[in-house]
Structure formats: C-alpha cells, structure tokens
Amino acid sequence: MSVEQAVAVPQYNWDTIPERTMRPGVTQKVFRGDNVVIGLTTLHPGMETAPHRHPWEQLFMILKGRITLHIEEQVFDCPAGTVIRIPPNALHWGEGPREEDGPALNLDVWYPLRPDYAAFTQYQTDRFSPDAAGV
Numbered sequence: 001m002s003v004e005q006a007v008a009v010p011q012y013n014w015d016t017i018p019e020r021t022m023r024p025g026v027t028q029k030v031f032r033g034d035n036v037v038i039g040l041t042t043l044h045p046g047m048e049t050a051p052h053r054h055p056w057e058q059l060f061m062i063l064k065g066r067i068t069l070h071i072e073e074q075v076f077d078c079p080a081g082t083v084i085r086i087p088p089n090a091l092h093w094g095e096g097p098r099e100e101d102g103p104a105l106n107l108d109v110w111y112p113l114r115p116d117y118a119a120f121t122q123y124q125t126d127r128f129s130p131d132a133a134g135v
Contacts, residue, residue, distance in 0.1 A: 010125050014040055018123055024048045025096055030120040034132040036109060037117045043067055043104040047096035056110040058086040065104025068095040 017029040017040075025047025029040045043065070051070070060069065062082045069076045069084065071092045076084060078094075086092050097104045110117070113132060 007127055012124070018120070020120060023050060028120075030117050032113060032118065032121045032124065032128075034129045035113050036111050037114050037121070038110075039106075039108045039117070041106045041108065043094060043096055043106055045097050045099045045102070047094075049093050049095060051091055051093040053089050053091045054110075054114075055088050056112065056114055057088050058092075059109040060084045060086055061107045061109075063105040063107055065097050066101050067097050067104045067106070069093075070095070 012031065014029060017031060019027050019029050022028050022041070025044040027042045031038050031040075060078075060083070062078045062080050064080050066077070066079045069078050069082075069092065071084070071086055071090050076082070078084070094106070
C-alpha cells in the first residue's frame with residue numbers, strides 16, 4: 001500500500017479571479033478541475049446574444065436576476081434558482097435580462113473539461129493530473 005505525498009490545495013475567491021469579456025454585455029470568470037470547468041458569468045441587459053452548440057454537457061444555473069434561455073425549440077423563463085441541463089450539441093443561447101431586472105448572475109458547469117477554456121485558468125496554481133486536458 002503506497003502513501004501519496006500530501007499536495008497543498010490552494011484557495012481561491014471569485015472576487016479575485018480574472019474576468020474576461022466574452023462579448024458586449026457578457027463577462028465571465030472561469031475555474032477548473034482535472035475533468036470539469038465552471039464559469040461565473042454576469043449577463044447585462046442589452047447583451048449580445050450568441051446561439052451556439054458544443055460537445056460538452058452543460059449545467060446551467062441562475063444565481064441572481066432573470067433571463068430567457070433557448071435550447072433548440074424550447075424557451076425557458078429563468079428566474080434565480082433555475083437549474084437546467086443542456087445536452088451536448090444542443091443549440092442554445094440566452095437573452096439578456098430586462099432593464100428593470102438588472103444584471104443576472106449565471107453559473108455554468110461543463111463536463112468534460114473544455115480545453116478551449118483552460119487558457120482562462122492560467123492563474124490557478126493547482127497541480128492538475130498529467131492526463132487532464134489543457135495542461
């Protein structure tokens with residue numbers, strides 16, 4: 001039986017994680033593990049929409065505010081507390097919040113790890129598995 005060497009686990013805070021502008025009205029902070037990535041996204045009224053699809057399963061959550069989410073032909077009103085699974089390769093997009101609702105805060109989880117998002121986690125000092133994508 002082997003004993004693995006203890007690894008220091010760093011602590012992070014959303015307030016200090018670098019933010020990127022995805023497109024007008026949409027900013028995002030990204031955090032990853034070996035096999036999963038999460039994004040904390042602020043969606044502003046009047047944001048630019050971007051219908052898209054990707055091969056990753058996505059768990060979509062609205063933490064604050066309200067938006068309209070489209071998945072293929074379905075349309076969802078998403079107030080705070082909404083949780084939806086977006087299947088891989090499904091066409092989806094969000095409409096920005098109404099002016100009177102103010103910005104919305106969205107948390108997404110993608111599995112498996114999106115290698116295209118790994119570049120946005122270079123601030124992380126974690127020791128990722130050599131088999132993890134994006135290292």
